[in-house]
Structure formats: C-alpha cells, structure tokens
Amino acid sequence: MALNLRSITEDAPRSAAETLEVQLAAAAAFVRKHTIASIYHAGSGHPGGALSAADLLACLFGAELNFWPNAASDPNRDRFVLSKGHAAPALYAVGAHYGFCDAKAALSLRKLNSKFQGHPHVLDLPWVETSTGSLGQGFSVALGMAMGLRLQKIPARVYTLLGDGELQEGEVWEAAMCAAHHGLDNLCVLIDYNKLQSDNTNSAIMRLEPLAAKWRAFDWAIAEIDGHDIGEILSTFRRAGASHGRPSVIIAHTVKGKGVKYMENVPTWHGSVKLSREQAEEALQSLGATRPEIKELLDVV
Amino acid sequence: MSSNGPGASLQEAGAAPALIGSNGDSLREAFGKALSALADEFPTLVVLDADIAGGTGVHHFRKSHPERLLQFGIAEQNMMAAAGGLAATGLIPVVTTFAVFCLRAVEQARLSLAYTQRNAKIVASHPGLDVGPDGGSAQALEDMAAFRAIPGMTVISPADPTEMALATRAILEFDGPVYMRTGRSAAKRLFGDDHTFEIGKGRIIREGHDLTIVACGVEVARALEAAEMLAGEDIAARVVNMATIKPIDAELLARCARDTGAFVTAEDHNVHGGLGSAVAESLAGSHPCPIEFVGVKDVFGASGEPEELALIFGLTAPHIAAAARAVLARKRACA
DSSP states (O other), X not given: OHHHHSOOOTTSOXXXXXXXXXXXXXXXXXXXXXXXXHHHHHTOOOHHHHHHTHHHHHHIIIIIOOOOGGGTTOTTSOEEEESSXXXXXXXXXXXXXXXXXXXXXXXXXXXXXXXXXXXXXXXXXXXXXSOOOXXXXXXXXXXXXXXXXXXXXXXXXXXXXEETGGGGSHHHXXXXXXXXXXXXXTEEEEEEEOSXXXXXXXXXXXXXXXXXXXXXXXXXXXXXXXTTOHHHHHHHHHHHTTOTTSOEEEEEEOOTTTTOTTTTTOGGGGSOOOOOHHHHHHHHHHTTXXXXXXXXXXXXX | OOOOSGGGGTTTGGGOOOOTTTTTOBHHHHHHHHHHHHTTTOTTEEEEESSOHHHHTTHHHHHHOGGGEEEOOSOHHHHHHHHHHHHHTTOEEEEEEEHHHHHHTHHHIIIIIITTTOOOEEEEESBSGGGGGGOGGGOBSSHHHXXXXXXXXXXXXOOSHHHHHXXXXXXXXXXXXXXXXXXXXXXXXXXXXXXXXXXXXXXXXXXXXXXXXXXXXXXXXXXXXXXXXXXXTTOOEEEEEOOEEESOOHHHHHHHXXXXXXXXXXXXXXXXXXXXXXXXXXXXXXXXXXXXEEEEOSXXXXXXXXXXXXXXXXXXXXXXXXXXXHHHHHHHHHO
C-alpha cells in the first residue's frame, strides 16, 4: 500500500525505482479498467479474481519477465503461465499495455471469432504460452517448461499465477512435490490469495490454512507479501530469483475485486457475471477513470 | 537424505527384474527397446515415468539414457500436463504409464496436449483384458474411446513387436499428440522384417472376399486364427490390421466394403467407442453394410490369465469366427 501513501508531485525528484513503481501502478490501473470494460462488452466474465491479480501481473510484465513482444518466440525468453485462466481479461489487458496485443481488439473478449477467448488459448495468442482454464494444469505445464529449459541449459525463468481456490486441486500438490524433488529453482509460483472463491470464502468451501506451512512442508522457498504493494512485489521477485536449489512460491495477500469498491471482498463478483452499463460506469469511476475515458472504453464498438 | 532429481532412480537401473508374463517379447518390451534404440537419432526425446518403468518397458531407456528419463512419481495428472510444458520448450516428451492411469489424466491430455497441439506422445502399457490377474480395476477397456473423442489426438494400437518398433519410430517422426497402446503379455510375432507401418493406414494381411475382419492390438493374431478356421468352412475372410484407430483408414474400409460387403471388428476394449465404433462411423456414411462387433460387451473385466479372460469375455478366435458366420448370414439376408 506504500504507493497510495506516497505523495507524488510533478516537481519532486524521483529515483529510478520510484519512477518504475509509478509506471507499474499506471499499468495496473490500465489492467483494471480494461478488465471491467472487456467484461462489460462480453456480457460475462470473472472480474473479482482479475482485479485482485492486476498488480502482480503489472509487475511481472512491466519489470520482471525477460519477455518482449518483438521476441515472443525467443527460446531464451522467460515464460509466464496464467494457471488461473479465468483471470484472462487481466492477462489480455496487461498484454495490451505492454504491446503483446491490441488493446481495442482485447475488448472483443469472449465474442465469436475473437482470439481473446474466455480462457487463454495459445493457438490464438502464442504469447500466453499455453492454454489454461482447467485449474491446476497451468502449474504442471509451467513445471514442464522449467524442466525442459533446465535440460536444455537455457537460463530463462518460468512464472505461474495460481488462484487460491485452485490450490484445492490435487494436481497442484502433485506439481508442488515434483518441482521440489527436482529442485526447479527456475520456477516461481505466485498465489493470488484473495480468500474468496466461486461460491464463498476459501475457509467456508475448503480450508487452505495453514497455507505457508503447507508450502514449507513441500520444501519450497516462501515469501508472503501484500499483493497490491508494488515495491514489495518487486523486491520479492528479486529474492525469489535467488532461491538456489528450490522452487519459490510467493503467497500474495490480495483483495478480490480490488479497486472497485462495490466488488471488493464480495464472492458474487467472482463471476461469471454480467455488468450493466451503470455497474460498469461505477466500477470505472471507482478505478479513477475520467468521463471521456469511461465513454471511450464503454462506447467502443 | 535421499538424493534429488531424476538421477535418484538410476542406481537400480540394472536391477530391473524380468517382467512377469511378458517372456521378453511383449509389446511393452518392444516399445522400451525401440525407444532406447531411437534415442540418439531423436536427441530431443525425453521419457516421463510414474514409478513403473519396469512395467511399461522404459527401464531399457532408463538404462541407456538415464539423464533423459524424467521421474514424476505416482502422479499422472501432473505428469501428463507437464509433458505439455516440456513440448513447449521444443522437446518430444513421451508419457509412459498404464492405460488405466492414462484415463485418470484424460483431461490433462485434452487441454495441455491436444487443445494446445503439442508434439507429445502418450504410450500406455497394460491395456484391456490383456492385463490379466491384476483384475477389473486395472483393465482399461475405455481408453481408446476416451482418447479417440479428443480432437487432434491420433490413436494407435500395434499388433506385434515388429510393428511396435516401427510405430515407435513413426510417432516420434510425427508432429502432434498421439495415444498409443502397447501390451503386457507375450505377443505373437506376426510380421517379418519387411513389414512397414504408416500412421493412418490399415493393412490387408490376409485376402478374402466373403467378409472383412478388422482388428487391432492382440486381436489381430486372433483374427488371423479365426480366418484360418473359417477357411475350413469355405468362408474366405479378409483380415485387416487396423493399427491406427484414429484417423481411421476410411479409404481402405470403403474398398473392403465394396469387395466383401460385411465386417467383423475385433478389439480388446469395450465395444462402445473404440475400433468397432470407428469402423461403423466410417462406413455408415458411405458404405453401410452389416457389422458384428467383437469386444468386451460394456462390462468391467476380472482377474484371470489373459487367455482365460478372452474366453469368458468373448475375444477368442472362435468368437470372431462365430461373429463372422453371423454377419455373413445377415449379408445374405440383405442380398
């Protein structure tokens, strides 16, 4: 939350790190606004878990991944797999912000003939690396990538973002055991721990706690952070890159629906939901969008 | 502390016991030896194992290329999806486990291998009643149906060790996801050194004009036996070895329909969804004609030796011959 407290003025001198954090905050804001707009246009989609992951995604694409639109098939690139595939609108938005796809095209989310399907599909958009949506699988695919890169002595890293409800899939713990056994220190798991899932809270549906202890018992390097604190996310990425001999997991505490006041911490907004014009406008206002910006995002054909 | 990584399993590589029931000439043995022999030619080939290398035949590969045998433990869902990640980095992953455990990971194969069009191979040993004494829980009679229903998935079931070795090369040369059955029991040698194999092509291995028996896997040997029995009754049965179940060789089936006008299908699998269904679907559109289906009649298997089970569940040569007589009677009634 450091960013919200910091007073940023045009004439204040900024360090490079501060400038980066401002840029990433802007990227996260873009992700949130485009998430709302694309779900509004689609008439369905999962806003809650896309909004909670926006800061993590902005930091990954804006500062951490060695992955650029003009070299999206470079074998030496870092890989990112969105294992919680239902957060696709946020992935498309962050991709649009950093030049992997067209922002206006991404507003065709979930529509017939759109490359921006309800869940990411690698044959439509190669830069999403693999197709996800069935929880647990993206993690295993990322593990396979990490293993394949290591076998071929390619120094790239693999990141994957999991939802908290996703951790209820048995496959996740198969992969957790496997990655530790093989010492895949080029693999980093991020958990968007927003405490809510489709029908209710994690604790009501299927308890995850003690969560850090579970990963510790599986012999992973662990960090537990505020998933909306950009400075903390960045410094944790740097530490995760140095977990010699062990895979790393970043348990990012987040707020489901983050940034849209009426969605925050309300399970109903997990989706798939239909946003009315009024709801979409209110959400965008809540995210700080200006009137012309709202009109542009919602009136685009 | 036990050691980490795939190297941990290597110490025991030389100590693999003889495979019970295989007599060293099973399809799984042929597959494992072929993989090992092809490894240098296919440097990107890696083999995934879920703690049953000695059962699937890949202990041969583990011995020859230990650094390329990736151990996943008893966790098939993770193994199947991880193959998608390995393939995404340019390797050719070969997932090996028992057919029944492939069923456990069908959804992983669907999303992370087929939907993504990965160049990954799934090779399943212990399919069908051929599993024998392990019993009904271990006998996959639904695997070909499940994998055949996945778009873009090629499904193969070779008939003898020679064909198995050729098919192993063929799937490595082929770009795309493949599901291939091997076999647990000692397999009859049917083909000589001049045998060839091509994905998607059936082969007439015995000529005949009264009807066509289309078989795959262990049923090919039984189909040949049945044809011999029928010859004694002046019935000339053509036998087709349909080693590729998907894509089915529609052209060959159409030709056989024109030439013989009646079919028996034979497979060590449920009669629903496997080879018989593929043949029927293919013929229904262009050359409808009578078909009798030899296979397991929508029930689960049981413990027993494979030959005992074949007798009880109706997969033997006399069962195929009886189906041939029945289909001939129907053909004549239609005429």
